[in-house]
Amino acid sequence: xxxxxxxxxxxxxxxxxxxxxxxxxxxxxxxxxxxxxxxxxxxxxxxxxxxxxxxxxxxxxxxxxxxxxxxxxxxxxxxxxxxxxxxxxxxxxxxxxxxxxxxxxxxxxxxxxxxxxxxxxxxxxxxxxxxxxxxxxxxxxxxxxxxxxxxxxxxxxxxxxxxxxxxxxxxxxxxxxxxxxxxxxxxxxxxxxxxxxxxxxxxxxxxxxxxxxxxxxxx
Numbered sequence: 001x002x003x004x005x006x007x008x009x010x011x012x013x014x015x016x017x018x019x020x021x022x023x024x025x026x027x028x029x030x031x032x033x034x035x036x037x038x039x040x041x042x043x044x045x046x047x048x049x050x051x052x053x054x055x056x057x058x059x060x061x062x063x064x065x066x067x068x069x070x071x072x073x074x075x076x077x078x079x080x081x082x083x084x085x086x087x088x089x090x091x092x093x094x095x096x097x098x099x100x101x102x103x104x105x106x107x108x109x110x111x112x113x114x115x116x117x118x119x120x121x122x123x124x125x126x127x128x129x130x131x132x133x134x135x136x137x138x139x140x141x142x143x144x145x146x147x148x149x150x151x152x153x154x155x156x157x158x159x160x161x162x163x164x165x166x167x168x169x170x171x172x173x174x175x176x177x178x179x180x181x182x183x184x185x186x187x188x189x190x191x192x193x194x195x196x197x198x199x200x201x202x203x204x205x206x207x208x209x210x211x212x213x214x215x216x217x218x219x
Contacts, residue, residue, distance in 0.1 A: 012117050013064040015040055016075045019082055029082045029098045033057075033105060053101070058108040061115050071117025074109075080123035102132050110136050153193040163199070 024032040041048045050056040064072045086095035142148040
């Protein structure tokens with residue numbers, strides 16, 4: 001990586017929760033989150049004494065900060081999955097239950113700001129309008145902020161600079177059409193961002209086409 005010898009990397013304690021993988025469908029959201037926090041406690045060799053979800057979350061943040069004498073990095077991926085999975089008519093009550101659980105869970109974060117180095121929450125829906133984050137009004141929405149466009153994915157310039165050989169067999173102008181759409185808004189051309197997997201699929205497809213053409217020529 002270009003930045004490798006140009007930045008002093010410092011390790012921080014991390015709380016990472018992927019809401020798509022915590023088993024809320026099987027155990028219920030509250031129990032699934034409690035178990036996930038228990039797993040993180042165990043990974044850092046810390047014993048939890050709290051049983052209630054929000055208190056356990058608070059305890060984890062405070063204990064990690066105390067143990068490492070640093071702010072805690074909190075990464076929560078697909079925060080809205082326990083909601084959008086239950087938006088059909090028959091399960092809407094479950095979405096409402098999970099909404100209240102999530103509101104209680106996130107409510108501990110604001111008063112713990114001195115213990116937090118970074119909080120990053122990702123999702124595809126803006127459920128802030130339904131009060132999940134009503135107690136956490138110090139969040140910054142970076143979804144459409146141009147300064148953060150290249151945080152995730154590969155920019156068009158990075159693609160052209162680092163995939164020179166691959167682009168010899170794949171028209172980069174075709175890749176240019178893979179413009180990222182965020183929240184239904186088409187980004188400007190200069191902010192084109194590609195997902196790594198999409199690049200892989202397109203280049204792989206090109207190789208298959210070339211391979212098929214060679215077989216036809218040989219046989």
